[in-house]
Amino acid sequence: MIRILCLLIGYVFGLFQTAYFYGKSKGIDIREHGSGNSGTTNALRVMGTKAGLIVFAGDCIKCILAVTLVRLLFARSYGDTMELLALYTAAGCILGHNYPFYMNFKGGKGIAATAGLIISLHPLFIPVGLLSFFGTFMITHYVSLGSLLVYATLMAEMILLGQNGFFEGLTQMQLYEMYAVTFLLAVMAYWKHKDNIVRLIHGNERKTYLFKKNEV
Numbered sequence: 001m002i003r004i005l006c007l008l009i010g011y012v013f014g015l016f017q018t019a020y021f022y023g024k025s026k027g028i029d030i031r032e033h034g035s036g037n038s039g040t041t042n043a044l045r046v047m048g049t050k051a052g053l054i055v056f057a058g059d060c061i062k063c064i065l066a067v068t069l070v071r072l073l074f075a076r077s078y079g080d081t082m083e084l085l086a087l088y089t090a091a092g093c094i095l096g097h098n099y100p101f102y103m104n105f106k107g108g109k110g111i112a113a114t115a116g117l118i119i120s121l122h123p124l125f126i127p128v129g130l131l132s133f134f135g136t137f138m139i140t141h142y143v144s145l146g147s148l149l150v151y152a153t154l155m156a157e158m159i160l161l162g163q164n165g166f167f168e169g170l171t172q173m174q175l176y177e178m179y180a181v182t183f184l185l186a187v188m189a190y191w192k193h194k195d196n197i198v199r200l201i202h203g204n205e206r207k208t209y210l211f212k213k214n215e216v
Contacts, residue, residue, distance in 0.1 A: 002078060006070050006085045007092035013066035014096020017107055018058030019043040022051060031106070039097075039108025041143045041208060049210050056112045063093040063116025080169035083121065087181050090117035094185060098192060109192040111147040114185070118154065124161070128153050141207035144196035151186040158182045 019038045023030035026047065034042045040059065044052025070089045075082055090113070097113045099105040118129040132153040136146035161167070162175045170178070190197070199205035 002074065002085065003088050006074075006088040007095070009070055010063070010066045010089040010092025010094075011096035012092075013062045013069075014093035014098075014107075014113060015100050015102070016058070016062050017097070017100055017103065018062070019051075019055045019108065020103065022054055022058070023047065026051075031103070036106075037108055038100075038103065038106070039110075040112045041109075044208065044210075052210075056115070059097060059108065059112035060116040060119070062097075063090050063113045064120050066090070066093045067116070067120035081174060082169075083167050084170060084174055084178055086120055087117070087178055090114075090120055091181055091185055093117075094188070098188065109147070110185075110189060111143075111150065114150060114154075114189070117185075118150075122166075124166075125154070125157060128157055137208075141209060142200065142205055143208045144193050144205060145200060148190065148193060148197070151189045155179075155182055155186050 017038050019030045019040070019042065022043065023046075028047065030036075030038050030042060030046060033046045035045075036042070040052055040056040043055040067086045067089045070085055071082060074085060078085055093116065094110040094113045096107075098107050098110045100107045115129065118125045129150055132149045133146040136149050137143060140146075159179055162170075162178060167175060167178070196205060
């Protein structure tokens with residue numbers, strides 16, 4: 001029951017579609033431009049670097065806020081399993097971002113919200129996440145490739161740390177549960193990027209730049 005509650009709390013936070021609301025404040029419906037995706041990359045391509053950074057920050061922060069709220073509410077009662085509940089909360093936020101009910105379940109791809117997940121879990125996850133995304137992006141300018149690598153490294157890091165006693169208080173079955181939730185999030189991310197994967201394979205994926213005009 002507590003897991004479902006954490007998912008629901010996260011989902012509610014995830015419903016705040018930063019790209020959509022920021023676009024509306026500028027007289028733009030982000031869903032009618034570019035890829036039609038309500039996320040950071042499309043906001044950057046359609047509205048520029050400033051918009052992209054604002055959208056990224058908003059989608060990242062909403063996940064952090066959701067996890068922080070759950071920690072405040074349940075830390076005393078569920079202290080030993082707090083990291084697992086934090087993961088469920090972040091997963092709910094990513095679901096809310098990707099599939100907002102009031103936008104016909106068409107939102108973003110969840111990578112900025114995933115950054116919030118990484119920050120919320122533990123500072124140790126941050127350097128690997130930064131390196132896997134920005135290292136890839138700065139070399140290739142493929143946001144999609146960096147996003148996919150973030151999940152690959154997150155999955156590997158989760159298992160490596162978990163099996164070496166990083167998540168104290170969790171039983172082995174609860175660790176397996178964490179791995180399963182992370183794996184399902186990775187599957188969802190790869191599914192949301194399926195068209196990008198095809199374009200990457202065929203060499204016609206669009207590149208994205210921070211400081212010059214992008215193809216919409």
